Amino acid sequence: MKKIISLLKSNLLPIISVAAFLVIFIVSPEKGEKIAVKFKDTCIDTIPILLLMFALLAFIKVAMDSDVIKNTIEKSKGVKSVLFAYMFGMLVSGPIYPGYSLGNMLIKKGMQVRVVVIMLSVWATLKIPLLPFEVKALGIKLTAVRWIVTAISIFFMALLSEKMLKVVDNKGE
Amino acid sequence: MVELIYLLLIIFFTIIVFVKDKNKLKIVGKGFKHVTLSFTPYVLAIILIASIIQVCVPQNIITRYLGEDNQIIAPVIAAFFGAIFDGPTIVAFVLGASLLESGASITAIIAFISSFSMVGLIAFPLEKKELGIRFTLVRFIVTVVFTVIIGIACGIIMKKI
Secondary structure (H helix, E strand, O other): OHHHHHHHHHOHHHHHHHHHHHHHHHHOHHHHHHHHHHHHHHHHHHHHHHHHHHHHHHHHHHHHOOHHHHHHHHHOOHHHHHHHHHHHHHHOOOOOHHHHHHHHHHHHOOOOHHHHHHHHHHHHHOOHHHHHHHHHHHOHHHHHHHHHHHHHHHHHHHHHHHHHHHHHHHHHO | OHHHHHHHHHHHHHHHHHHHOHHHHHHHHHHHHHHHHHHHHHHHHHHHHHHHHHHHOOHHHHHHHHOOOOOOHHHHHHHHHHHHOOOOHHHHHHHHHHHHHOOOOHHHHHHHHHHHHHOOOOOHHHHHHHHOHHHHHHHHHHHHHHHHHHHHHHHHHHHHO
16 A cells, blocks of 8 residues: 555656546547647657657766765865856756755855855756757757856856845844 | 757767776666656656647637736746746756747746746755755745746847847
């Protein structure tokens, strides 16, 4: 029973999506058929690039599996630390959750708040391993514009966050 | 064309890793299998949800709330929905592309993608635990505001180029 519940929990989204499709298909077979056709066409379009992206992810994960990179960002200062934060954030794969404890550790070791904000924000949204998929989904022009605008915005977000945190910390004292 | 470039890149990396260290290639293979098995159900599910939205949600509703005529409200609505949902960024790209096809504006979609990936209400407790409430709240507020700005900026630039 516990295994079944655990399986259900870890596959909630696929289960909900299939359930929704089945309900729609029963209520309106015509709409169900249109959804099935749309799903099939999108899968045919998406799966090749998805597999290539997964392969790229696997290579990057092996290259990134080294403490050298984490130590480099820890020991860097000033402009170098900002650049490393960008590079690290862009190359790392997976969800952002491990980034929180890494950020905590970096702040405790004296890293500037702006560097941690840049690292977390870039990690979240500018991912080189996902680039092929993003280009396929949004087109190369929009992808390029999004990357440039977001990268610049993240820098200002980091500066503003650092300033605001200083004000909040001063008021708190 | 994009697929061909990446296929050549993968072949190139495979040859380099094979020549340098065959054992690492086995690790890459295991990693590929793990990522494929863990991501694929998620991606298929979101493609299904995107297909359902495209077929069942009338286009005029998408254009009314997320369309070109709503340059300020659309990104705010999109950023709000992006903030409350959480998941792999790839989900945002699939949904975003689907909504774009259905008539949503670039402004709204980029705000949605930015917010979905950078703002995580579900991850808020974990971030608060590691980085403290002040850091988390400040980053949350600044990021939410900037996701709308990023959306609007991308929309303006895409119109000009």
